[in-house]
Amino acid sequence: MDFDLIIIGAGLAGCCAGITAAQNNLRTAVISKVHPLRSHSVAAQGGINIPIDEQDIELHIRETLASGSGIADADAVSFIVKNAQQSVEFLQKCGSLLQIEQSGELARRNFGGQKVARTCYYKDRTGLSLLNTAYEQALRAGVQFFDECEVFDIQLKSAENNLHTIKTWKKDKGKILNFTSEFLLIANGGYAGIYPRNSNCLGNIGNIQSILFQKGIPLIDLEFVQFHPTGLTRSGILLSEAARGEGGYLLNSQGRRFMTDYDERAELAPRDIVARAIFTEIEQGRGVDSGDGRKTAVHLDLRHISRDKILEKLPEIYDLVLNFTGKDLSQELIEVAPTAHYSMGGLPVNANGQVLGPSLTPVDGLFAAGEAACMSLHGANRLGGNSLLETIVGGFLAGSSICLSKKKADLTTPLLPSLTLDRFLAEAEKTRPEGNGIFSQKENCNLTLPQLTTILTQFPAQEFAQIAPNFSFIIEEIKQSLANGAGIFRDQSRLADSASKLERINASINQIFSQLEERATAKASTDTTSRQSTDSLLAQPYLPAAQELLDLRCHLILSQLIIESADARKESRAAHQRSDFPTTDTNFQAHSLIYLEGSKLMIKYTGVNNGQE
Numbered sequence: 103m104d105f106d107l108i109i110i111g112a113g114l115a116g117c118c119a120g121i122t123a124a125q126n127n128l129r130t131a132v133i134s135k136v137h138p139l140r141s142h143s144v145a146a147q148g149g150i151n152i153p154i155d156e157q158d159i160e161l162h163i164r165e166t167l168a169s170g171s172g173i174a175d176a177d178a179v180s181f182i183v184k185n186a187q188q189s190v191e192f193l194q195k196c197g198s199l200l201q202i203e204q205s206g207e208l209a210r211r212n213f214g215g216q217k218v219a220r221t222c223y224y225k226d227r228t229g230l231s232l233l234n235t236a237y238e239q240a241l242r243a244g245v246q247f248f249d250e251c252e253v254f255d256i257q258l259k260s261a262e263n264n265l266h267t268i269k270t271w272k273k274d275k276g277k278i279l280n281f282t283s284e285f286l287l288i289a290n291g292g293y294a295g296i297y298p299r300n301s302n303c304l305g306n307i308g309n310i311q312s313i314l315f316q317k318g319i320p321l322i323d324l325e326f327v328q329f330h331p332t333g334l335t336r337s338g339i340l341l342s343e344a345a346r347g348e349g350g351y352l353l354n355s356q357g358r359r360f361m362t363d364y365d366e367r368a369e370l371a372p373r374d375i376v377a378r379a380i381f382t383e384i385e386q387g388r389g390v391d392s393g394d395g396r397k398t399a400v401h402l403d404l405r406h407i408s409r410d411k412i413l414e415k416l417p418e419i420y421d422l423v424l425n426f427t428g429k430d431l432s433q434e435l436i437e438v439a440p441t442a443h444y445s446m447g448g449l450p451v452n453a454n455g456q457v458l459g460p461s462l463t464p465v466d467g468l469f470a471a472g473e474a475a476c477m478s479l480h481g482a483n484r485l486g487g488n489s490l491l492e493t494i495v496g497g498f499l500a501g502s503s504i505c506l507s508k509k510k511a512d513l514t515t516p517l518l519p520s521l522t523l524d525r526f527l528a529e530a531e532k533t534r535p536e537g538n539g540i541f542s543q544k545e546n547c548n549l550t551l552p553q554l555t556t557i558l559t560q561f562p563a564q565e566f567a568q569i570a571p572n573f574s575f576i577i578e579e580i581k582q583s584l585a586n587g588a589g590i591f592r593d594q595s596r597l598a599d600s601a602s603k604l605e606r607i608n609a610s611i612n613q614i615f616s617q618l619e620e621r622a623t624a625k626a627s628t629d630t631t632s633r634q635s636t637d638s639l640l641a642q643p644y645l646p647a648a649q650e651l652l653d654l655r656c657h658l659i660l661s662q663l664i665i666e667s668a669d670a671r672k673e674s675r676a677a678h679q680r681s682d683f684p685t686t687d688t689n690f691q692a693h694s695l696i697y698l699e700g701s702k703l704m705i706k707y708t709g710v711n712n713g714q715e
């Protein structure tokens with residue numbers, strides 16, 4: 103199937119980009135491995151930041167830059183914040199509910215790291231409200247959706263082929279479907295799901311980032327992973343910052359509000375500070391029993407807030423706690439601990455949302471938006487409420503940029519947000535500032551694993567169990583190694599341990615994959631029909647095995663890259679805390695770029711755009 107634009111991902115970023123593209127008559131398809139309304143955007147609880155007025159725009163920009171700890175790019179921050187109002191208003195006018203005060207103004211709640219209450223919300227189901235509308239509007243504009251369709255390989259445009267080729271596994275049919283397009287937008291969300299305790303949906307494991315990395319596309323700022331302070335201890339399920347925004351406390355085993363010892367903003371300090379404080383309380387023996395006999399949690403206390411207010415403002419959190427712990431949070435203390443939550447890093451993009459190659463020049467026809475991209479609004483630490491904003495503005499921006507590239511200003515519908523052609527052309531000319539020369543490289547990195555198509559379609563599935571070990575155990579091992587090396591605090595020895603463990607796993611997986619591929623290729627050569635084998639891993643009973651193969655590949659690649667990026671950054675900065683390098687080093691006030699050059703793994707640092715020409 104051929105389209106002008108293929109969008110991978112049906113979350114807020116993918117749907118918003120789709121609206122703009124389809125409204126401007128681009129033949130647009132969105133591919134999603136789940137139904138669009140099961141994308142992770144739907145789980146966003148607390149709210150979306152919208153500046154209160156003109157004056158607040160400046161403060162919102164300043165607070166976002168401060169939270170980014172020196173590596174948020176000023177141009178990206180300013181663009182997203184300035185376009186917040188009109189972008190969200192578009193969805194509101196189409197039907198998205200955001201809570202309104204009696205005065206008719208948008209209701210706003212406090213969120214961490216922000217002096218004023220500017221986070222707009224619909225109860226604690228903000229993502230649900232926004233994504234429903236964005237999806238409806240994308241359908242209305244004529245976007246074609248392909249659900250239950252997982253992308254597992256991409257061939258980018260080249261001198262020989264002027265279209266991108268996207269290979270997908272249509273799960274409900276057990277078939278491989280191929281797509282081609284002139285433009286490709288990556289909106290597959292983040293990868294915090296590769297940590298053992300995380301707040302993300304199962305699909306957020308960065309599979310597209312790892313596929314593109316293997317094709318030579320760099321990834322940026324991978325060492326910055328946000329740990330949200332309050333996840334349920336066993337499942338990692340998020341209890342939104344809205345719980346603290348509405349007045350919730352954090353208590354240690356002595357029943358004391360310990361956050362005041364760490365920051366004057368107490369529970370509403372930025373997330374990295376609160377997560378580290380909880381971790382420190384636990385390490386120093388003031389943790390509470392997390393339900394398994396180990397003192398690895400602290401308490402979230404909402405008992406002083408009226409039940410009516412909780413049910414009105416935090417119904418989702420109330421239900422989650424009741425369903426997953428059996429507790430009534432208006433009456434009881436809830437055990438919480440930090441949970442991997444958000445990826446600040448991702449695919450490097452320029453101010454138009456176009457993906458950059460290793461030499462920082464735009465890649466032909468390749469764009470990214472939302473959590474998958476790093477433009478870099480969040481720098482080293484994201485402010486709560488800024489991500490939903492980025493998905494919407496960034497989605498419209500990428501959609502608009504693609505329309506402008508395609509049609510060179512011959513547009514039928516106004517772009518959203520109202521971009522001007524001048525801005526687009528001016529930004530396209532700009533390059534990122536040069537870095538400071540810090541550079542590292544590692545020889546013979548075996549980071550390219552097979553594409554798996556032959557294995558998926560031709561491997562004699564009944565033999566799978568004999569040759570392949572249980573991949574889910576290996577995935578669990580990878581997750582644990584990642585968390586041990588690149589958790590809330592990192593140091594040289596833990597990073598080195600994890601790196602060597604992951605390298606060992608990589609070597610054995612490569613061997614297993616090669617054997618599988620060999621056997622599948624042999625089978626394919628004896629099979630004279632062009633159809634896929636009925637005994638393949640894509641046949642009904644073997645689908646979980648096929649899923650594990652795909653999930654294993656991206657877990658392994660991304661975990662290794664996060665560990666390498668965290669090892670190379672020898673300083674502490676916001677979400678990246680090295681106990682062996684506890685101070686911030688201005689030499690590292692730069693973005694890290696990790697990429698493959700042949701079999702060499704390269705890490706280089708590029709400058710931050712600080713807003714000065």
Ligand SMILES: Cc1cc2nc3c(=O)[nH]c(=O)nc-3n(C[C@H](O)[C@H](O)[C@H](O)COP(=O)(O)OP(=O)(O)OC[C@H]3O[C@@H](n4cnc5c(N)ncnc54)[C@H](O)[C@@H]3O)c2cc1C
Nearest residue numbers: 111112113114115135143148149253290291472473489490
């Ligand atoms: C529990 C939770 C609460 C949050 N609360 C807030 C909040 O209150 N405020 C805020 O600002 N931010 C919040 N965030 C962050 C925010 O929700 C996300 O960053 C944002 O929604 C990401 O949107 P997206 O469009 O980039 O991707 P997602 O919504 O994650 O969608 C990704 C899409 O990619 C598809 N996909 C992935 N891989 C493939 C593949 N291989 N093939 C095909 N399709 C694929 C998926 O099917 C999905 O459609 C929260 C995050 C979580 C986890």
